[in-house]
Amino acid sequence: xxxxxxxxxxxxxxxxxxxxxxxxxxxxxxxxxxxxxxxxxxxxxxxxxxxxxxxxxxxxxxxxxxxxxxxxxxxxxxxxxxxxxxxxxxxxxxxxxxxxxxxxxxxxxxxxxxxxxxxxxxxxxxxxxxxxxxxxxxxxxxxxxxxxxxxxxxxxxxxxxxxxxxxxxxxxxxxxxxxxxxxxxxxxxxxxxxxxxxxxxxxxxxxxxxxxxxxxxxxxxxxxxxxxxxxxxxxxxxxxxxxxxxxxxxxxxxxxxxxxxxxxxxxxxxxxxxxxxxxxxxxxxxxxxxxxxxxxx
Numbered sequence: 001x002x003x004x005x006x007x008x009x010x011x012x013x014x015x016x017x018x019x020x021x022x023x024x025x026x027x028x029x030x031x032x033x034x035x036x037x038x039x040x041x042x043x044x045x046x047x048x049x050x051x052x053x054x055x056x057x058x059x060x061x062x063x064x065x066x067x068x069x070x071x072x073x074x075x076x077x078x079x080x081x082x083x084x085x086x087x088x089x090x091x092x093x094x095x096x097x098x099x100x101x102x103x104x105x106x107x108x109x110x111x112x113x114x115x116x117x118x119x120x121x122x123x124x125x126x127x128x129x130x131x132x133x134x135x136x137x138x139x140x141x142x143x144x145x146x147x148x149x150x151x152x153x154x155x156x157x158x159x160x161x162x163x164x165x166x167x168x169x170x171x172x173x174x175x176x177x178x179x180x181x182x183x184x185x186x187x188x189x190x191x192x193x194x195x196x197x198x199x200x201x202x203x204x205x206x207x208x209x210x211x212x213x214x215x216x217x218x219x220x221x222x223x224x225x226x227x228x229x230x231x232x233x234x235x236x237x238x239x240x241x242x243x244x245x246x247x248x249x250x251x252x253x254x255x256x257x258x259x260x261x262x263x264x265x266x267x268x269x270x271x272x273x274x275x276x277x278x279x280x281x282x283x284x285x286x287x288x289x290x291x292x293x294x295x296x297x
Contacts, residue, residue, distance in 0.1 A: 003033040005033050005085035006031065006085045006086070006087045006088070007084060007089070007168060009037045009083050009089065009091065011039050011090070011093065012038055012040050012093035013041040013042075013043055013069070013072075013093075015045075016045040016047045016050055019093045026091060029100075029103065030099050030100050030103045035083075036062070037063075038079070039063075039064045040063070040066065041069050042066045042069045042070075071189055073175060073177040073194045076194075077175050083168050083172070088172075089161075089162070089164070090162065092162050095217070095218060100216060104212055105164075109165070112208050114206035115167075115202055115210070117158070117199075118214055119213060119215040119217070120132060120215060121217070121219070123220060132156055133214075133215065134157045136148075136157075137212075137213050141208060142203045145203060149196070149200070150244050159192075161198040161199065162217055164199065166198070174201035175194060175197075175198060176201075181242040181246075183277075185242060187243075190236070190239070192239040193236075193240055193242060200243075237266070237273070238273055244259065245259060245263075257287035260281045260284045261287045262290075262291070
């Protein structure tokens with residue numbers, strides 16, 4: 001039986017020091033029918049000559065370059081526009097996947113599953129320091145997923161789509177570079193918020209997600225990581241909560257009272273950071289019973 005084509009899509013900017021390892025992990029898949037697509041966002045380092053050299057060695061590697069820097073999320077959109085496979089992985093240019101990632105994810109797909117997500121390892125130059133499959137395994141009802149990812153997320157469900165395989169059309173259709181917000185956040189700049197929406201918007205179309213027990217995705221921590229840099233300053237919590245609020249308003253309005261309850265808690269905890277979001281929620285009732293249950297856990 002023929003294997004459906006899988007597109008491994010790598011948006012990149014100034015990753016000459018790391019991207020060769022990322023590409024190598026994508027090309028080393030035990031599942032052979034893959035295309036690896038890199039879209040360079042007008043890098044100012046030696047990324048492009050390196051990409052040209054790598055592409056000359058393997059016809060499965062297809063490289064593209066923007067004439068100007070489009071910002072992070074628009075570059076994700078651009079790399080996805082080149083994908084021709086039935087399934088797609090959007091792999092950050094500093095992360096890795098193990099060689100059985102595609103094989104196991106494709107085998108696990110079912111018609112009623114939104115995406116297949118594997119366990120993750122987080123690593124640095126000193127090695128792996130964290131691994132998890134989020135307390136979930138197998139076919140999971142999306143409502144159980146929502147109860148975790150939208151609220152306290154004690155099991156650390158990932159926001160990065162680099163650990164999940166999607167149908168290409170689903171992934172292409174849920175990458176948002178603009179999310180309405182009252183805090184002037186430019187979501188296109190960092191991608192914090194649009195990344196978790198790839199999971200949430202896709203999940204709205206299907207009854208289940210699927211989680212594999214294997215730790216097949218590797219997230220790299222390093223000083224130039226956007227997440228590391230942002231967490232040194234104001235952090236990313238507000239970005240993600242605006243994204244989740246956008247999703248709930250448009251796809252899951254019955255969850256709005258619960259979302260407002262936890263937003264009150266976060267606003268108290270982070271000394272008024274969420275005041276503009278609460279102002280936007282002024283016509284939504286607060287689920288005080290849910291708020292009390294969060295304090296009791």
